[in-house]
Amino acid sequence: MTVHITDLNGMAYVSVAQIAQNMVTKIATNELNFDPFTIYFYAWKDEPVDVISARFDGIIAALQDGDTVVIQSPSWNTIEWDQKFIDRISIYRNIKKVIFVEDIPPLMFESNEYMLPQYIDYYNKADVLILASRKLYDYLRVHGLKQKKVVIQHMWDHISQVNPYIIPKNKKVINFAGDPKKFDFVKDWSSENVKLNVYSEPLEGVNNPNITFTGWQDDPVLINSLRKAGGFGLVWSEEPYWSKYMKMNASYKLSTYLAAGIPLIVNSDTPEKDTIVNKKLGIIADSIDEAVDKVEHMSDMRYNEMKDNIGEFAKLIRGGYFTKRALIEAVFKAQYE
CATH class of the missing domain: 3.40.50.2000 (Glycogen Phosphorylase B;)
Structure with missing residues (x-):
């Protein structure tokens, strides 16, 4: 056979x-x-x-x-x-x-x-x-x-190799690998204490000093860029129909962040929420404001615990x-x- x-x-x-x-x-x-x-x-x-x-x-x-x-x-x-x-x-x-x-x-x-x-x-x-x-x-x-x-x-x-000499750190930053045209939170970003990195081309009309548009990056570059950026990786949806789908579907973006070794931000309807919580791979937030607040007040001790847990768990994803x-x-x- x-x-x-x-x-x-x-x-x-x-x-x-x-x-x-x-x-x-x-x-x-x-x-x-x-x-x-x-x-x-x-x-x-x-x-x-x-x-x-x-x-x-x-x-x-x-x-x-x-x-x-x-x-x-x-x-x-x-x-x-x-x-x-x-x-x-x-x-x-x-x-x-x-x-x-x-x-x-x-x-x-x-x-x-x-x-x-x-x-x-x-x-x-x-x-x-x-x-x-x-x-x-x-x-x-x-x-x-x-x-x-x-x-x-x-x-x-997410088959990948990471640079072991780049260690993700508890920076007050949220990383988002998605199309910013589809998300109002990018245009409306107001936090000065938590920065937003968007891994896409710049959004026309958005000139916010608290947002960095990195441009599209090929996968090996993206993985280590995320590691260097530190902070958290955001899995998000605002459109109701797509949000319903995300409650049932597996997100490739989620695995990208884990492969890079950075903790996740997901909402409470994410299918693998229990795994993320039980294995301490990230945080749960049901609004952007809640996510920003949790990132801003994240302790180094808790962040490093999540980072170390992801370091072990990500071997499954990278392999x-x-x-x-x-x-x-x-x-x-x-x-x-």
Whole structure:
């Protein structure tokens, strides 16, 4: 039996979706001996049946009866494309299909909400699902997902190397790796005692001495920039529809901060909140004002305790262990249970 895994290509260099999928594939192929099926991201609404059939045959040329296929979802082509792809795989005998649900567009964007039944139908074709959280599984069940063998991802990995000579310190700074155009708190930042570092291009019209825009940074640079900045890493949402999704989904940003070795700021609805609290990996805040206040009054002793705990916990994330565990468990559930 060969285990295959799909891999996304063709998106922008800075696409987090592609970066995450490529990382999963690298872990799967380099450490678990999976075979990659490369899927190209493209737009061809009226692609002829014979052309898409030939495309699928090329992608799955190495597939044989009895193999297992891990599909990283979505492909970021259309849901119709994804449906046709899994149907093509299903032509082979005794194929076990695992869908690694990394994002769900109908839950990410309110304009796509109407497509959720199509995605549920797609997930129902899998033998095993890898999902971010138990909350997400329960939500999908309410909306039509059949009872499934499920593996919970818990957290993203973030394969990286850190400079051990850069030690994060208890600086009064909050780091935010996100698009500032989507967040009012960046434009409205008023704290003089706690600075804000934003890892993106400058926001037009914002000239605040308490905000530093670093520009977009490639991953090895970003990880050590965060270490050097110290302080905390913020995982946040203000848009209600996206906030609902974040209560169920795993945040790649969260794992980026942990890989860098800095404590987190998350809200009380974060799926892995209990892990963060119990293992002392960060602080809980349900408003920006609360986050600023806690950072401002953070003692060196408490900060260093969190930093040291993260130093141990981050070995899992930097080493790809969440991904390896999820993939191995999914294959066992598909082939053994």
